[in-house]
Amino acid sequence: MKKYRLKIGLDVDDILYDCNAYALECLNKAEGYEPPLTIYDIKGWGSENGAVDGRLRYFSDPEFVSAQPMLPGADEFVRKLLTVADVFFVTAVPPVCMSARALRLRNDFPEVPAENILIGTRKDMVNLDMLLDDGAHNITGSPATYPVLFRKPWNTRLSGLLSVNSYDDFLHLVEIIRNALVDERPDLSSGGVVCLVGPTGSRKNDIARELVESYGFEKPITATTRPPRADESHGNYRFLNDAEFIREMESGNFLETTVYSGYHFGTRPEEIDKIVDKGSVAVLPIDICGALTMKNKYRSKALLVFLRRRRYDVIRDIVSREMDCDDMTSRILSIDDEYRNEELCDMTVRVGADHSLAARDIAEHIGRK
DSSP: OOOOOEEEEEOOBTTTBOOHHHHHHHHHHHHTOSSOOOGGGOOSSSOOSSGGGGGGGGGGOHHHHHHOOBOTTHHHHHHHHHTTEEEEEEEOOOGGGHHHHHHHHHHHOTTSOGGGEEESSOGGGOOOSEEEESOHHHHHTOOSSEEEEEOOGGGTTOOSSOEESSHHHHHHHHHHHTTTTTTOOOOOTTOEEEEEEOOTTSOHHHHHHHHHHHHOOBOOOEEESSOOOTTOOTTTEEEOOHHHHHHHHHTTOOSEEEEETTEEEEEOHHHHHHHHTTTOEEEEEOOHHHHHHHHHHHGGGEEEEEEEEOHHHHHHHHHTSOOOHHHHHHHHHTHHHHHGGGGGSSEEEEEOSOHHHHHHHHHHHTTOO
């Protein structure tokens, strides 16, 4: 892939400026809610027919738009992007707020040309290499080559999309796409991390289990809010309640997190480090967001493996699972988006009827026969 200046579009609300949390802060102050509403009370995009809907009234207030706090590190993030890309602000605000939004962006980010401030609701009309947005509807409808979801509490149920958790994750993704790591080939001869990436139904867990049982890979302990099954105990999992998980996540204790069937999962870096440091290989069935986080931390000691299974078999597997209808529909609709993640992985392994052959191919690739 040639290195050239990418065209990168950035959403503004909850990407550069605090929006939902600030609106809830204003709402809590105005209504005196006790306990106060938090962003974790926002379960989806738009109206939810609950108390949190009160925040929506601030989104059409020019004074609110002018006063939104800049998120920590946003200015430095934009400056770093500008060294490798042409940056565009792609933001949707009501007409009454357009002047306030444009003036604020010009004052806070003078390095970005005024003509690169695009205000309107049709983000699907903007031709970009990359788009960073926290609205899942903007990501799934984007013509950008790489639309990227910025993970927030209101979009955690959506799986499979290319997504990031932080500015640093996104900057590293830009680096990967520009092929800046072309000479940094994965080398797991002295230990490392194998990340299994693919849509739901690509048999990630089965292949991970085969790698552990037949080739000596190790699966790090994962924290989860899922209740333990009858045959489980605190071994491969640390079982936490929602409040405990959120507390650990906000304290920065997890290297990566994801949501599956409404339950949170997270991996602490020390659980992986103790495997890698002794020369072993950790294996993680993981989404592309978590995989890129692993690549960012472990660099050449991380191998991202895309598991490609026939679309028919993937859909049949998803339909056979016990999950609610919305979750099942979301996973089926995201299959094509997940296949796009193949370009970001180090290797592709085809998964047929015998998943053990895929495990064998992975083990042989890194010299663990």
